[in-house]
Amino acid sequence: MTHEVEQLREALASTRRLQAAESQRLREHVLVINGIRALSVDDDPDILLARMFELLSAALAFDEAYVLEVKDDLFVCVASTAPGALGATWPAGAFFRRVAGGGAALVPDNSRVPEWASCQGVAPLPGGAIYAPIAAVHGPGLLVLCAHQLGAYSSADLALVSKLGLLVSQTLATGQRRRLAEAMHRAQVERQAAVDANETKSQFFANMSHEVRTPLNGVITVADLLARTDLGPRQREMVSLILESGRTLERLLSDILDFTKIEAGKLTLETRAFNLTENLACVCDLFAAEADAKGLRFDVRHLDAAQAWLDGDSVRVRQVVTNLLSNAVKFTEQGGVTLEVDVQPGGDLSTVVIRVRDTGCGFAAEAADRLFDRFEQADGSITRRFGGSGLGLAISRSLALQMGGDITCRSTPGEGSEFEFRFVAAPVQPAASAPEAEEPGAQRAWRILVAEDNPNNRRIIGMVLELIGADVTYAEDGLEACQAFAREPFDLILMDMQMPVLDGLSATRNIRALELQRGDAPIPIIVLSANAMTHQVAQSLEAGADAHMPKPIDAAALLAKISQLSTASLAPAAGPAAFGLG
Amino acid sequence: MRFASAYSLLGDPGRAATAAMETLLKKLGGAPDLLLIYATESHATDALISCVRGLVPGTPILGSTSCGGVMTEAGFHTGPDGAIGLLGVKDPGGAYGVGSAPLADDPFTAGATAVEQALVASGRDFESPVIVWCCQPPGREEAVLAGIQSVIGPHTPIIGGSSADEQIAGKWREFSTDGVLAEHVVVSVWFPTLSHGAAFQSGYAPTDRTGTVTLADGRQVLEIDGRPAAEVYCGWTDGEVPSVQSGMILARSTPTPLGRLAGELDGVPMFVLSHPAMIGLAGDLSLFTDIAEGDQIVLMRGSPESLVKRAAVVVNDARAAGGWAGEQTRGGLVIYCGGCMLHVRDRMDEVAEQVAQAMEGAPFLGAFTFGEQGAIVDSSNRHGNLMVSGLMFGG
Incomplete structure (x- = not known):
């Protein structure tokens, strides 16, 4: 128990x-x-x-x-x-x-x-x-x-x-x-919102630029045409003022558009062979005249090496030099402006050094640090006194950096300034000379189809084409253009890019398809557009266009292009040369 | 955290120590971080500790003499020349320390001093260890426990046993890193990296023979219910322990110790046992524990069968308290009352085998002592006689 x-x-x-x-x-x-x-x-x-x-x-x-x-x-x-x-x-x-x-x-x-x-x-x-x-x-x-x-x-x-x-x-x-995840998400959302806002802003600027350019195009082209008519001295002076104001406005628009492209990272350089000295010749001529008008000395020193052919964006190089010379002339009241161009060979890439010196007002060292900031000028009063967007140097420096170079400056207040623009470019063989455009025959007027939805633009183009006595047919959209082309023969088509019903690129493709179907030789098509970025030009050419020209229309350039592209044997009633435009 | 045990029956303490240590080091794969040594009195010589220290000079050591032999997972080890048993603990992530102090006249201070030393040696000098394992001579264990608790608080389990000899002749000794000690408290503090479980119980059942201590002096009971204590106790045993002669009654009284209520575990009364050791000339009864006037005592009764089984029961209880499955047991220590061992000596192989089964083959070391310490019922630390105390590691 x-x-x-x-x-x-x-x-x-x-x-x-x-x-x-x-x-x-x-x-x-x-x-x-x-x-x-x-x-x-x-x-x-x-x-x-x-x-x-x-x-x-x-x-x-x-x-x-x-x-x-x-x-x-x-x-x-x-x-x-x-x-x-x-x-x-x-x-x-x-x-x-x-x-x-x-x-x-x-x-x-x-x-x-x-x-x-x-x-x-x-x-x-x-x-x-x-x-x-x-x-x-x-x-x-x-x-x-x-x-x-x-x-x-x-x-x-x-x-x-x-x-x-x-x-x-x-x-x-x-x-x-x-x-942490929420903060990261918030940061991403905010960043995306900022990117979107910037994109929207850029798009807005681009659209505004386009919208403003269209009527501006009209003002400048019409004023240009008007200046070539018989005018009294007083009227000629007034037209000249309209032209000058229009071109100033056009430059400001270009600055803003460039700047928005740079900020959005969308500014691309176009690369093609150019001769450096020749490329800068017209700029030199322009500012030599301006300097002369102000009583300034204007010296250009091209070192031998500057006679080089380079592979680069000649337009953007010219834009930077124009900006530097413009400032130099603008801010110099006595003495002179000197442009010095040199090319330093260096293997696959050459370094181009362009110096612009002036004897102008100059600026203090501390101002130099801010000079390349957007909307900055050495002195706030400068904008008021000399005008300008304040974006020129910022844009120029961005372009220089994009070209693998930079812009630097030094100055002594009251004694003058020196800006040095450096960039790199590959040396290339001289480009073959373009064949002389065949002078059209003189048998009949050119038959030109103009596809343009904007009535003012239609009117302006019409005025330009009147200069060569062209027989012009208008279409208000791409579909009308296609119908007109199917209906009657033309020597050349000027095609706006953005149009209702059928856009210019689609209309171009349709016309090329119709030609193929008929077994016709391709008709020259020039796309006209305020959108002149590289990829937009490429789109035009891919659609079958022969050329892409920017708006506002440069009358002389357009007539030269028409002359170059036309294969018709008929002579215009009056060639571009007759108006001093060729 | 790894464990290994080893033993030797060689009579020469140095050779026995060397042989057992070589086995242990081989099993453990290197020097242990703590070494426990239990050996019969014949091995309690300086050669024992010096040989061990020669092999593992940096290892803290503690232990004591054990009555009759030792027990490991390999069986009950005894022989004509005595025996030694070792348990090595290898736990590089843990912390261990050993301290010792002479009992002298102040066992309380000795307990406090020894545990302070052990804590300092472990590098955790102001913390409560997870476990305290202690060895001390029989006689004043309660005061030793109180001294240890005064330093580390009442909630750390203090487990161990009192050193024992073969003939209750005072030849018991304590072992520490310092050597073989007499009348010393040796304390080890453990900060292990494995879970542990502990159990402390007797396996004796209370009878209806109860009384109150009406006159006592230290460990001597002079009167129970106003009558001579030996007379009352012997009467309760129905003559199994005769009161006619004074002298040692340790073997006769083993099946019928006195119990004091230590508390209740969900309605089940739990007792701490006091082993009557001797009848005095004045009819007094000497115990192996302190007793106080007013203590309620009850005659407890246990059978040999129960004594054989209860060591394994304690091991199972300790593992259950630790909360891991049997096969996850990694090692442990068992303290078994020396008096009980003597009572069932011829069945000790059975005891060892049952413990080994309960350990599921994990290494362990068992010693036979003249007083057992452990945490009972409410986790408060107690000293008792005829008890089994178990400490297991696993998980």
């Missing part, structure tokens, strides 16, 4: 012991589950740590609790149940560092912990404490529970607090990752 009783007691005791161990584990699980419930509601660090203290107080008796994190080699209290403890600091001693590194610890008498001896802001409770690692908001930290009673805690308590600390760490980390 004794043996059976003993066995029963042993079995019962073992069962109870197991139950006690399970109860302890259950206590840990309950805390963790409650923790997950409570902590998952909000991962804001302050709220999270406050909830953690609530959970701990429900599971374990303590008198004070702290969350410390490392800042500048100190442990700083970032949350606490003890009033006034926030901001208290402890030195980052070996014990705190070990706990923060993952080694939870029980302390029977907290006042013996060395870090507390140097604590600023809180006095230690002379009782038991639990130290558990916690990944605080800004890195490794400590969760500290203190009691007044010596040796208050057991290793089971330590395990409990460590588990909650781990849970809080994970929640904080999750919250931090979420906030």
Whole structure:
């Protein structure tokens, strides 16, 4: 009987012991589950740590609790149940560092912990404490529970607090990752919005430029044509003013359009062979005349090497030099302007150095730093006095940089300035001379089909074509143009790019298809468009056009192109040369 | 954290130590971070510790003499020349330290001093260790435990056993890194990297024979319910322990110790046992534990069958408390009452085999002591007699 009783007691005791161990584990699980419930509601660090203290107080008796994190080699209290403890600091001693590194610890008498001896802001409770690692908001930290009673805690308590600390760490980390992801998303959205806004702005500028250019085209072309008629001196002066104002306005528009292209990263350089000296000749002539008009000396020094043929964007080179010379002449009242051009060979690429010196007002060194900033001029009054967009140098420098070079300057106020424009370009063999355009015969007027939706443009083109006595047929959209071409023979087509019903490119393709179907020789087609970027020119040529000319229309250039492309044997009533335009 | 055990039955302490250490080092693959040594009294010589230290000079050592032999997963080890048993703990991620102090007249201070030293040696001088394993001579264990708790608090399990000899002749000794010690407390502090579980129980059942200590002095019970203590106790045993003669009654009283209620575990009363050792000339009863006037005592009764089985029961309870599956047990220590061992000595192979099964083959070391320490019921640390204390690691 004794043996059976003993066995029963042993079995019962073992069962109870197991139950006690399970109860302890259950206590840990309950805390963790409650923790997950409570902590998952909000991962804001302050709220999270406050909830953690609530959970701990429900599971374990303590008198004070702290969350410390490392800042500048100190442990700083970032949350606490003890009033006034926030901001208290402890030195980052070996014990705190070990706990923060993952080694939870029980302390029977907290006042013996060395870090507390140097604590600023809180006095230690002379009782038991639990130290558990916690990944605080800004890195490794400590969760500290203190009691007044010596040796208050057991290793089971330590395990409990460590588990909650781990849970809080994970929640904080999750919250931090979420906030980081949100911040990144916000930044991406904002960046995209900025990109979109910039794109919209660029598109707006481009559209405005196009819209303004169209009537401006009319003003300049008509004024140009008017200037070539018989006018009295007073009228000629007035027309001259209209032309000059129109061209100034056109330059400003070009600056703005260029600048928006540069900002959008859409400005591309066109590469083709050109002769540097010849390319700059017309610019030199222009500013020699302007300088002469102001009573200034204008010297051009082409070193021998400058007679080079280069592969590059001749238009953009000319644009930069024009800007530099324009400024030099503009800001010089006496003395003169000197242009010096040199080419320094260097293997596959040559370095072109163009210096523009003047004896003008100059600028201070500190102004030089801002000179290439957009909308900057050395002196705010300059814009008012001399006009200009303030974009010229910014655009020029962007172009120089895009050409693999730069623009630098130096100046002495009151004595003058020197701007140096450098760029690199591959040396090439001289281009073969273009064959002389065959002079059309003189038998009949050219039959030209003009496809243009804008009535003013139709009228302006008509006036230009009147100069060569062309027989002009108008179409108001691409479809009408195709129908006209199918209906009657023409010598040449001028095709606007953007038109309702059927755009110019589609109309061009249709016409080429019809020719193929009929077995006709291809008719010269010149696309006219305010959109003259490289890819737009390429689109025109791919659609089957023979040439792409920009608006505003340069009457002389258009007539020259017509003359070049026309294969008709009939002579115009009057050739371009007759008007001094060829 | 890894464990390995080894033993030797060689009579020469130095040779026995060397042989066992070589086996241990081979199993462990290097020097342990803590070494426990239990050996019979004949091996308690300086040669034992010096040979061990010669092989593992940097390893902290603790242990004591064990009554009759030692026990490992290989069986119960005893022989005419005695035995030594080793348990090596290799745990580079943990921290361990050993300290010792002479009992002198102040066992409380000795306990406190020894644990302070051990903490300093572990590099965790102001922390509560996860476990304390202690060895001390029989006699004043309660004060030693109180001294240890005064430093580390009441919630760290203090487990161990009191050193024992063969004839209760005072030849028990304690071992530490410093050598073979007499009348010393040796304490080790553990900061292990594995989970642990501990259990401490007797396996004796209470009877209806109860009384109150009405006169006591230290470990001597002079009167129970106002009558001479030996007379009352012998009467409770129905003559199994005769009261007619004074002298040692340790072997006769083993099946019928006195129990004191230590607490209740969900309604099941748990007792700490006191082993009546001697009947005095004045009819007094000497115990192996302290006793106080007013203590409620009950005659406990245990059978040989229960003594054989309970070591394995304690191991299972300890593992269950740790909360891991049997096959995840990595190693452990078992303290088994020397008196109980003597009572079932011819069945000790069965005891060792059952413990080995409960350990699922994991290494362990068992010692037979004259007093056992462990945490009972409410996790408070107790000293008792006729108890089994188990400490397991796993997970």
